[in-house]
Amino acid sequence: MNTLDAMKMKSNDKVNFIPPTFNKDKFRKVFLGSKDRQGAVPTLIKYVLLIGIGFVYLYPLMYMISTSLMSLDDLLDASIKWIPSNFYIGNYKNAFKVMNFWKSLKDSIILAGLPTLIQVGTCAVIGYGFARFEFRGKKIMLAILLFSFILPAQVTMMPTYVLFTNLKLIGTLHAFNLPALLGQGVKAQIFILIFYQFFKQVPQALIEAAHIDGAGYFKSFFKISLPSATPAILVVFLFSIVWYWNESYLTTLFIAGKGTGSANAWTSLVVELKNFENIYEQYNQGNQQQLGNINESIKMAGTMLSILPLLLMYGFLQKYFVESIDRTGITGE
Amino acid sequence: MKQKRKMSKLKKRESRMGYVFVAPWIAGAVIFLIIPLIQSFYYGMCNVKITPKGMLFNYVKFQNYTDIFRLDPLFIEDLTGYLLDTLLSVPVIVVFSLIISLLLNGKMKGKGIFRTIYFLPVIVVSGPVMGQLSDQGAASIPAMNVTVIAGVLKDVLPYVIVEPIVGLFNNMIMVLWYSGVQILIFLAAIQKIDSALYEAAKIDGGSAWECFWKITLPTIKPMILLNAVYTVIFLSNNEQNVIITSIYNDMFAINRGYGFASAKAWVYAIVVCLLVALIALVLKNKKDNYLTEVKREKKRIRKLEREREQLKRRQDRRRRFIKREGSH
Numbered sequence: 278m279n280t281l282d283a284m285k286m287k288s289n290d291k292v293n294f295i296p297p298t299f300n301k302d303k304f305r306k307v308f309l310g311s312k313d314r315q316g317a318v319p320t321l322i323k324y325v326l327l328i329g330i331g332f333v334y335l336y337p338l339m340y341m342i343s344t345s346l347m348s349l350d351d352l353l354d355a356s357i358k359w360i361p362s363n364f365y366i367g368n369y370k371n372a373f374k375v376m377n378f379w380k381s382l383k384d385s386i387i388l389a390g391l392p393t394l395i396q397v398g399t400c401a402v403i404g405y406g407f408a409r410f411e412f413r414g415k416k417i418m419l420a421i422l423l424f425s426f427i428l429p430a431q432v433t434m435m436p437t438y439v440l441f442t443n444l445k446l447i448g449t450l451h452a453f454n455l456p457a458l459l460g461q462g463v464k465a466q467i468f469i470l471i472f473y474q475f476f477k478q479v480p481q482a483l484i485e486a487a488h489i490d491g492a493g494y495f496k497s498f499f500k501i502s503l504p505s506a507t508p509a510i511l512v513v514f515l516f517s518i519v520w521y522w523n524e525s526y527l528t529t530l531f532i533a534g535k536g537t538g539s540a541n542a543w544t545s546l547v548v549e550l551k552n553f554e555n556i557y558e559q560y561n562q563g564n565q566q567q568l569g570n571i572n573e574s575i576k577m578a579g580t581m582l583s584i585l586p587l588l589l590m591y592g593f594l595q596k597y598f599v600e601s602i603d604r605t606g607i608t609g610e
Numbered sequence: 611m612k613q614k615r616k617m618s619k620l621k622k623r624e625s626r627m628g629y630v631f632v633a634p635w636i637a638g639a640v641i642f643l644i645i646p647l648i649q650s651f652y653y654g655m656c657n658v659k660i661t662p663k664g665m666l667f668n669y670v671k672f673q674n675y676t677d678i679f680r681l682d683p684l685f686i687e688d689l690t691g692y693l694l695d696t697l698l699s700v701p702v703i704v705v706f707s708l709i710i711s712l713l714l715n716g717k718m719k720g721k722g723i724f725r726t727i728y729f730l731p732v733i734v735v736s737g738p739v740m741g742q743l744s745d746q747g748a749a750s751i752p753a754m755n756v757t758v759i760a761g762v763l764k765d766v767l768p769y770v771i772v773e774p775i776v777g778l779f780n781n782m783i784m785v786l787w788y789s790g791v792q793i794l795i796f797l798a799a800i801q802k803i804d805s806a807l808y809e810a811a812k813i814d815g816g817s818a819w820e821c822f823w824k825i826t827l828p829t830i831k832p833m834i835l836l837n838a839v840y841t842v843i844f845l846s847n848n849e850q851n852v853i854i855t856s857i858y859n860d861m862f863a864i865n866r867g868y869g870f871a872s873a874k875a876w877v878y879a880i881v882v883c884l885l886v887a888l889i890a891l892v893l894k895n896k897k898d899n900y901l902t903e904v905k906r907e908k909k910r911i912r913k914l915e916r917e918r919e920q921l922k923r924r925q926d927r928r929r930r931f932i933k934r935e936g937s938h
Contacts, residue, residue: 320718323713323716323718324718326713327713327714327724330710330728330786331724331727331728333782333783333786334727334728334730334731334783334786334787335727335730336783337743337783337787338730338734340743340746341743344746399634399635402631402634403631403632403634403635405631406628406629406630406631406632406635407628407631407632409628409631410624410625410627410628410631411621411624411625411628412624412625412626412628412629412632413625415628418632418635418636418639421639421643422635422639425639425643426843427839427843427882427883427886428643428879428882428883429846429847429854429875429878429879429882430847431854431857431858431871431875431878431879432646432647432650432872432875432876432878432879433642433643433646433647433650434646434857434875435646435649435650435653435861435868435871435872435875436645436646436649436650436653437642437646438861439649439665439868440641440646456638456642458634458638459634459635459637459638459641459642460634460635460638460639461638461639461641461642461643469635494627494630498631519732519733522736523735523736523737523739524736525736525737525738525849526737526849526854526858530858547736547737547738547739548738550738550739550742551737551738551741553738553742573746576742576745576746577742577746579742580738580739580742580743583738583739584733584734584736584739587733587734588733588734590733591730591733595726595729596722
């Protein structure tokens with residue numbers, strides 16, 4: 278009897294055993310998220326989206342790298358799509374020779390670097406002038422500044438070209454330096470506005486205190502405002518160097534010197550890439566040892582070579598690039 | 611009195627210093643902007659010939675301007691193509707960069723890596739590089755079957771509109787690559803929004819979706835305008851742009867020369883400015899929401915009052931009428 282009871286009890290227990298209930302609220306909280314924290318599903322979607330779009334972003338680069346490492350056989354083999362059968366650097370060797378890499382690199386660095394240095398200086402001065410002082414016609418000047426940003430450079434390009442020709446500046450570095458010195462370099466308007474925004478944030482009281490202590494206008498600029506603008510200077514420097522580097526239109530016209538005697542005195546990696554097919558043929562005709570016909574892999578190797586220095590620079594400095602806009606307050610107004 | 615004069619003296623000196631600091635820009639604007647503008651307008655009205663002695667100007671009035679449309683059959687095609695392309699790409703780029711910046715905004719792991727990836731194109735993108743990539747077909751998303759999309763679209767829309775859309779899909783990655791700076795601008799703007807606003811909205815029971823439409827979007831609206839304008843300018847000055855290349859080629863073409871190219875540049879510049887103005891007009895920040903609400907409410911009240919008065923007048927008339935009838 279007793280045992281039977283116990284057995285009954287046991288079976289009852291079994292019947293009464295409550296399975297873990299499906300807690301709807303908790304489920305919701307973990308997967309869909311609550312007001313305080315994000316759930317698993319939205320987070321997952323977010324990451325999937327970010328990684329997916331990130332892949333799309335990197336696709337051309339990956340394509341470039343993979344194609345540039347393929348030998349001609351790999352390129353023609355339809356079964357080889359992404360990974361080349363062996364690590365082939367012949368394309369790079371060819372592109373390297375054709376582009377005259379070291380000279381082009383040196384030219385590129387000088388061409389991008391020198392105007393940038395000048396531009397950073399003048400844009401800082403001009404931005405400071407607009408931000409710190411009140412004078413008549415300031416509003417009109419700022420309007421002209423914005424207008425000149427909208428206006429395509431082609432309108433003023435020809436008279437400038439004529440002017441430079443008359444001054445015999447075509448084909449020399451001064452064709453870039455002079456506009457940069459006068460605040461009209463590549464995208465100088467943006468840089469002036471960045472400095473303008475930045476210098477507006479420097480407290481006026483600081484400068485007034487310096488004045489009371491006997492500092493002049495220039496001294497207060499160099500000793501107080503400029504040192505505090507280091508982030509802005511860095512940003513302007515980086516963007517300016519990148520934009521000058523990638524500028525091939527004006528470089529071809531003003532510096533590489535089309536239509537003048539001093540053609541090909543200056544060149545840059547991007548300009549070389551622009552005329553890659555032509556220079557490849559020229560090289561083949563001019564030299565004894567032939568390089569073989571041009572193919573996609575060689576073109577991609579050339580493209581890769583032209584952006585490699587920038588990629589390296591970005592690798593080291595990407596932190597500053599990405600944080601840059603937060604720091605300069607470009608979106609202040 | 612004395613104090614006042616002193617102040618004005620200081621002010622005068624300050625404004626003089628302002629001119630000193632801005633002087634390089636003024637000189638630059640005169641030398642490289644205003645004078646060239648006038649000159650290129652003059653070039654556009656002339657047949658410019660370059661001789662060993664110098665340049666020869668032959669005044670021909672507006673002939674160059676008409677020649678652009680008469681003799682250059684490609685120009686109108688290029689121009690409409692450019693306009694359609696730009697009008698299609700700008701919304702795509704702006705919306706896309708907004709979405710990316712929203713995705714990048716929250717707290718998460720690997721934020722730095724993602725930001726690095728999304729900003730990479732700004733460094734790499736340049737005319738020749740993009741040219742090479744799009745020649746290779748590396749600028750379209752591999753999984754996207756453009757021909758199918760094109761086939762479907764061709765049944766529905768006229769050819770003129772389908773072509774740029776297909777072009778957009780074909781160069782989708784290029785379009786995405788152009789949105790690096792825009793993402794940064796949006797990101798900076800979103801991060802500047804006061805988090806207290808979101809907290810208050812949460813306490814009132816607002817969902818993330820509502821927060822986006824009611825807080826984020828209105829706050830960053832000026833940035834949308836900024837980004838749209840930036841995108842237009844970027845696309846217009848891009849070396850991939852056909853018109854820009856054609857201006858360059860015309861400049862050194864034997865039968866065209868500077869005059870023709872200048873006229874073309876002017877027409878192009880006017881088109882670009884009109885486009886920017888159009889976008890600014892569409893996206894212009896309308897007056898504060900509160901003010902428009904007040905205005906609408908006032909209008910409603912006025913309308914109600916008018917109706918009430920009309921009703922009163924009608925009732926009066928009827929009453930008088932009844933009175934007259936009664937007296938008869």
